[in-house]
Amino acid sequence: DKLGLGRAALPEEIAAWDKDVRPDGKGLPVGSGDALVGEEIFADQCASCHGDFAEGVDNWPKLAGGMNTLNREDPLKTVGSYWPHVSTVWDYVNRSMPFGAAQTLAPDDVYAIVAYILYSNDLIEDDFVLSNENLADFELPNVGGFFVDDRETTEYPQFSAPACMENCKDSVEITMHATVLDVTPDDLTDDDPVEEAEAPEPVVEAAVDPALIEAGERVFKKCAACHQVGEGAKHRTGPTLNGMIDRTAGTVDGFKYSPSMIEAGAGDMIWDDATLHAYLEKPRDVVPKTKMSFAGLKKAEDRDAVIAYLATFGE
Amino acid sequence: TPDPLITEVQEWASGLGLGVDDAPYGMPIHFEADVVRRNVEWLTADVISSINFTPIHALDGTITPQGCAFERHHSGAIELAKEDYRLMINGLVDTPLVFTYEDLERFPRVTRTFFLECAANSGMEWAGAQLNGSQFTHGMIHNMEYTGVTLRTLLDEAGIKPEGNWLYVEGADASSNGRSIPMEKALDDCMIAFKANGEALRMEHGYPVRLIVPGWEGNLWVKWLRRMEVTDAPVESREETSKYTDTMENGTSRKWTWVMDAKSVITAPSPQMPIKHGHGPLVITGLAWSGRGAVTGVDVSVNGGKTWAKARLAAPGQEMALTRFYFDYNWQGEEMLLQSRVTDSTGYVQPTKAQLRAVRGLNSVYHNNAIQTWWVKTNGEAENVEVS
Numbered sequence: 001d002k003l004g005l006g007r008a009a010l011p012e013e014i015a016a017w018d019k020d021v022r023p024d025g026k027g028l029p030v031g032s033g034d035a036l037v038g039e040e041i042f043a044d045q046c047a048s049c050h051g052d053f054a055e056g057v058d059n060w061p062k063l064a065g066g067m068n069t070l071n072r073e074d075p076l077k078t079v080g081s082y083w084p085h086v087s088t089v090w091d092y093v094n095r096s097m098p099f100g101a102a103q104t105l106a107p108d109d110v111y112a113i114v115a116y117i118l119y120s121n122d123l124i125e126d127d128f129v130l131s132n133e134n135l136a137d138f139e140l141p142n143v144g145g146f147f148v149d150d151r152e153t154t155e156y157p158q159f160s161a162p163a164c165m166e167n168c169k170d171s172v173e174i175t176m177h178a179t180v181l182d183v184t185p186d187d188l189t190d191d192d193p194v195e196e197a198e199a200p201e202p203v204v205e206a207a208v209d210p211a212l213i214e215a216g217e218r219v220f221k222k223c224a225a226c227h228q229v230g231e232g233a234k235h236r237t238g239p240t241l242n243g244m245i246d247r248t249a250g251t252v253d254g255f256k257y258s259p260s261m262i263e264a265g266a267g268d269m270i271w272d273d274a275t276l277h278a279y280l281e282k283p284r285d286v287v288p289k290t291k292m293s294f295a296g297l298k299k300a301e302d303r304d305a306v307i308a309y310l311a312t313f314g315e
Numbered sequence: 316t317p318d319p320l321i322t323e324v325q326e327w328a329s330g331l332g333l334g335v336d337d338a339p340y341g342m343p344i345h346f347e348a349d350v351v352r353r354n355v356e357w358l359t360a361d362v363i364s365s366i367n368f369t370p371i372h373a374l375d376g377t378i379t380p381q382g383c384a385f386e387r388h389h390s391g392a393i394e395l396a397k398e399d400y401r402l403m404i405n406g407l408v409d410t411p412l413v414f415t416y417e418d419l420e421r422f423p424r425v426t427r428t429f430f431l432e433c434a435a436n437s438g439m440e441w442a443g444a445q446l447n448g449s450q451f452t453h454g455m456i457h458n459m460e461y462t463g464v465t466l467r468t469l470l471d472e473a474g475i476k477p478e479g480n481w482l483y484v485e486g487a488d489a490s491s492n493g494r495s496i497p498m499e500k501a502l503d504d505c506m507i508a509f510k511a512n513g514e515a516l517r518m519e520h521g522y523p524v525r526l527i528v529p530g531w532e533g534n535l536w537v538k539w540l541r542r543m544e545v546t547d548a549p550v551e552s553r554e555e556t557s558k559y560t561d562t563m564e565n566g567t568s569r570k571w572t573w574v575m576d577a578k579s580v581i582t583a584p585s586p587q588m589p590i591k592h593g594h595g596p597l598v599i600t601g602l603a604w605s606g607r608g609a610v611t612g613v614d615v616s617v618n619g620g621k622t623w624a625k626a627r628l629a630a631p632g633q634e635m636a637l638t639r640f641y642f643d644y645n646w647q648g649e650e651m652l653l654q655s656r657v658t659d660s661t662g663y664v665q666p667t668k669a670q671l672r673a674v675r676g677l678n679s680v681y682h683n684n685a686i687q688t689w690w691v692k693t694n695g696e697a698e699n700v701e702v703s
Contacts, residue, residue, distance in 0.1 A: 009411035059360035071566030092553040102489035149572045160662045172619035178444040178699035225363040
């Protein structure tokens with residue numbers, strides 16, 4: 001009993017969204033790439049989180065290493081040591097990476113990046129050309145390491161005995177305390193309210209519209225994965241942005257910039273309004289090899305707002 | 316001495332309160348400002364691909380208010396307007412279809428209450444007691460009343476081909492978070508939802524439309540649902556291979572561990588909810604649930620599992636929804652090792668950590684449904700501990 005709701009999906013629409021790739025290679029577009037090409041793309045697009053050698057930065061995923069650690073304490077699960085299928089890597093990179101600029105890579109770039117990840121795991125030579133022809137045949141080491149949920153036989157029978165109510169054990173001793181580790185976030189009520197009152201007034205020029213700053217704070221959420229601002233800001237994937245307005249590019253202490261950003265600063269590039277607008281619209285049009293993998297803010301009002309917001313943070 | 320709060324005329328009993336529309340959409344009164352979602356910063360690289368925790372320690376009843384129901388995003392919570400929303404059904408179907416949000420509101424509607432638990436809930440406790448508070452140990456859960464349309468209704472509209480035995484679902488956000496679901500489950504009780512607890516979904520829970528997969532791990536409940544593809548095999552996406560698989564002691568890993576086994580926890584007293592009153596009547600309360608059916612009973616132990624007594628269920632257990640339990644106790648200041656243990660309608664009894672570890676070892680992250688212990692001290696403070 002169909003209700004006749006909705007409309008037929010057009011072939012172009014299905015092609016635009018139906019991108020998933022299966023272990024048998026179904027869904028792969030035509031294309032190819034090797035690790036030599038992949039290394040360059042990876043350095044530009046992926047290394048700021050995953051490290052130059054796919055070894056991972058901070059808490060971001062490690063993509064290489066960890067072979068033969070799965071049966072040890074704290075196994076290291078990487079593409080090489082854990083993932084069962086190369087298709088999964090291709091699918092994920094193609095649709096969801098780079099973080100903050102998903103769906104911007106061409107198929108050849110994705111093949112090259114995947115080849116570089118395989119190379120980083122010592123699974124191929126650097127001149128091995130990965131393509132839609134051979135990807136499905138490539139077997140990862142842990143492909144046989146998975147089995148279908150067996151709780152029904154290994155757990156449910158033994159966990160379905162009648163529950164004991166009396167004399168269930170002779171003695172009870174505490175064997176471990178959470179406080180030994182002390183990793184619990186502090187109680188919210190511990191915050192000292194006086195501190196908040198004494199916080200310095202933000203550096204806001206009188207002419208700036210508070211609504212614009214507020215809008216900028218919302219836009220900044222797109223940046224906050226990589227950049228911190230305000231008191232106690234630390235370098236993360238990107239540098240802190242306190243006091244960045246009218247500063248020379250690539251000059252904050254303690255942050256490892258891409259060579260091209262340092263070069264831009266050496267060429268006297270200043271983060272003034274015009275440069276920031278251009279950079280935030282399309283980062284790679286301004287600094288071609290910046291490691292900031294961010295697609296850009298298309299709307300001029302979003303860029304205005306976020307610049308106004310950044311201007312409220314002094315050094 | 317007479318209580319001045321009673322004997323003296325208070326300001327609020329004399330002056331005037333706020334008018335209507337002071338808050339067109341109200342927030343909890345500011346005295347409750349600490350009942351909020353909390354993040355554990357060291358768990359993840361950043362807040363975009365991260366998780367926070369429901370303040371279950373401070374809630375009661377069974378329905379979780381949307382505003383404090385935990386969030387988990389893989390590429391951040393996105394703003395997707397109803398008029399920009401499209402849902403596609405394609406793959407092994409008679410007619411691939413596209414629906415607008417308005418189309419979805421015209422299908423016959425259902426309203427059902429389910430819990431959503433992240434597979435990683437209590438995951439930090441696998442190797443030992445780590446976090447002090449039921450919010451942090453068990454707060455990757457919420458329970459809402461959902462309104463929407465069953466997947467059976469939507470898929471029938473497209474017409475499933477006989478070989479279509481899997482359903483691949485994905486979201487509109489950058490992570491897409493694709494997962495493969497057996498068609499049998501999709502047609503059994505899955506639904507899409509556009510309302511939760513009577514109002515539109517919150518952005519952080521997938522506004523305007525999310526998937527509901529009752530009793531199964533939260534990662535399958537795709538938010539901002541944009542596409543359902545009928546297939547003849549699982550896609551084996553990132554979220555069903557490299558994540559959400561369970562590594563055993565010998566290094567092999569279980570996959571497709573979708574169902575959430577029966578579990579319970581005492582929400583108060585607990586490390587964030589010390590006993591502040593004196594000796595005498597004490598309400599011990601908590602939550603119980605099972606992804607395989609309904610809660611049929613909860614037992615409470617005050618001595619670390621030596622002896623157990625039946626708790627009182629606030630209402631009979633509902634299939635794949637949270638059940639509230641109470642244990643009315645006369646506390647005389649003695650130390651307690653508080654535990655709760657649920658039994659579900661399949662006869663499954665919540666195991667101890669030792670029982671789970673005997674099967675799975677210490678290297679799993681997901682699906683820790685073991686009995687939790689709170690050590691309540693003579694001063695009423697409580698700590699997360701493990702016992703023999």
